[in-house]
Amino acid sequence: MASPINPSRIRTINDHPHRDGTVVYWMGRDMRSQDNWALLFAQSLGMKYKLPLAVVFVLMPEFLDATERAYRFILKGLEETERSLQQKGIPFYLLLGRPEEEIPKFVRQHNVSKLVTDFNPLNIVRSYKKTVAARIDAAFYEVDAHNIIPAWTVSDKQEFGAYTIRPKVHRMLPEYLEEYPPLRKHPYPWPSPVPATDWQKADRSLKIDRSVKEAGWIVPGETSARNALQTFLKERFAGYDTDRNDPTLNSQSNLSPFLHFGHLAPQRVALEVLSLSGRPIREIVDKEKNGSAANRGSDAALLEELIVRRELADNFTFYNTDYDSVLGFPNWAKITIAEHRGDAREYLYSREQFEHGATHDPLWNAAQRQMVVTGKMHGYMRMYWAKKILEWTASAEEAMAVAIYLNDRYELDGRDPNGYAGIAWSIGGVHDRAWFERPVFGKIRYMNYNGCKSKFAVDEYIRRMNELK
Template identity: 50%
Template sequence: MSRKRKLEDTSAGSAKKPATSLASWTTVEDFNITRCRQLNDMHIEPFKGPVLYWMSRDQRVQDNWALIFAQKLANKVRVPLCVCFCLVSSFLGATIRHYGFMLKGLQEELRSLQIPFYLLCGTAKQQIPLFTSQHKVSAVVCDFAPLRVPLQWSKDVAGELKKQGLPLIQVDSHNIVPVWEASDKQEYAARTIRSKLHKKLPEYLEEFPLVEKHLHKQDIPPSTDWQKAFASLRVDKSVGEVSWATPGTRAGLKKLEEFCDKRLKQFDAKRNDPTSDSLSGLSPWLHFGQVSTQRCIMRVSSHKGSSVAASVASFVEEAFVRRELSENFCFYNNNYDSINGAADWARATLQVHCKDKRDHVYTLEQFENARTHDDLWNAAQLQMVNEGKMHGFLRMYWAKKILEWSSSPQKALEIAIYLNDRYELDGRDPNGYVGCIWSICGVHDQGWSERPVFGKIRYMNYAGCCRKFDVKKFVARYPGSKTTKSK
């Protein structure tokens, strides 16, 4: 079925509010154009040079709506297609753990790309306009991320391309329902966005067309110098790469199949038990866009029968509703990593209890080195430091205890985000920011019974964890989690 719906665009001067319709030349056969928004008001016709896909967040070839659209557009106007990736030497505290996973994944996936690929070292604002000028590009397609820095990147590039008379079209290939189609405002909670997402699911949950060998040749050869790329990095190499997660789409899809075959049946009943291997473990591949969330939802949902029905529903709730709720929050709330992003009731209750006496107050160094009085917290921290992951249930407990043991809520949120982004393979992700601000500032939650330090923020404690799972069994996995007295 051909979808030729037009979408309002977003100009380079406005990050979110629509301005004018996408031009008719962007309508391509069998593509839902509402996945797109135009970031400047440029319109080139006829096309003379190639279409460029500026890959950033979604680092895969197949199951990538942005690349699919770019190829369909290039085929429609019969011009070459090329792909580039801009590598910055440092990014929001990312370490070699993150850069290694990303770059190795890019190398593996792009071996299969029969389309010229260019690895550009430097900022997008500098490199994209230089590339489009040198190669006489006619239009640029990019993917989407809701965080401040990548939004600014796309805004800057849109402005620079406008000077060249080139359009920049953004495609949300990370979410199933494009964030601007899911809702036009910040949603209060999962219950307020759930029905909106499910209502639109039939329109967007469709099989991906294949990215195929491009018929219109590009004369300029591809350019990738991976050795130079690694040498250009200015990142902390003390946080080493992990062995359990192999980078790349192929490994990510294998992980998905393992989850479906071995763990899906027990996901609903055991997903909050850190001693049970019941989670998908897919977050690193989803974060770097090496595997599509939409592919995961379709694969998991293909399992039918009463024995897996509850687990399928739980997975869809977490991977679809909760994940896209986080995208919504970060897109519409510029303070997604600050206490200022919390609701009025939460800021007020935290302020009232800001000076409450804490039984324990730890420094960043003590937290980072897992030197608290709580062996479960220490074990969770060690899991994150050593493995680049932390069980989802423990992430909540971990962050809430940072609130309880920090000198202020602001300091607690700062510490939680720093540690999460430094050690988690899926750091600097909407899910991570929302997880921290939910735990510490009550975002997407409601007020609970008032207590010291927490105020009306939801509380969690050690005894509650003991009722849910075998705490001693989990702690035993991390011998360094022994307790220490606070100063």
């Protein structure tokens, strides 16, 4: 079978002459069996060289402040993915421990000659991938199965903002926004018996905080993700363009947890949006270029967030390894923050006070409560929430640390490039421009309570969040 995949989606980490053995897809960021370019590429290698194929996931005992909430989402999703893979003749191995040890061991034990993994720009993942690469004697490939246009293709540098990446995305989208080929039944059987996955043992292996419980409103897994997409498209999509910034309306897609854990491919979302809207991508892109923001339509608005903004966040974390610190801010922001370092703060709160939603501001506390209880704060409130952390801490360094800690701990979609980029935008002007100077913020864009009041029914939002159980 010729590779069904645009070769630019693939990067070679270790080149290695062909030898027989097995092919393994080390699944990381993209936890799904369907619409997965990394898995499709691994299968194409298996087909080409007539080799067996397996999928491996390494469950780490802890990961970047993730709690039981995130881990249960992962484990339940993987249970479904294992079943789907088995139906295709592809065994699934859940390894417990650290990738640096577990993957090289697996490669040796199972005579893996070709290892494929998915792309993830986060530092921690890049670091253990590098160690794995040095420890294995096999070809090793990385496939961007998350972005529609591979992160290394859309741009070769850190972009200044949406306005600089957008033309590149729009130019390349028609080539990359293609339908996925199906995953086929794999014809070459795995050479050794595959142990049944012990999901309970996996759960027991975790060294995580169990006090942050699962979110009741969302069911993990590929099927649930596709159902959630269809429900959104049928019931709420029409109002997305006009209503998504009102936190009292349920007008966002609520897909971010599925996209973050890879239960759903952004490319699938884009394809379904296009099929519903009936407009060709070129027309939407042209309208985006020419038309005003007010009348672009829900299709253009969603594709802007899903593709331009999301892929911009991947671009930021890919090219700026300081994405989670003030060192990653643009120079103008570093300067203005330094100039206002000594400004008196009207309120100062500790991390614990923020965490318990114990500030003087009922709107901020309500947003914090939404995140703690549901695992998903409304998108508009996230900006206000992070900017107030800058206003009410002693320094931008502290603000970054507090915001990242809370975001990564409570948000189902946390520990994601979107989170680091969103926080760096709010606190450090990343992807933004300088605004009018004011105390504490300097030239960083400011948001306040009255601004929110003019946009949505603040009291109603507060009331609803206070009723959350």
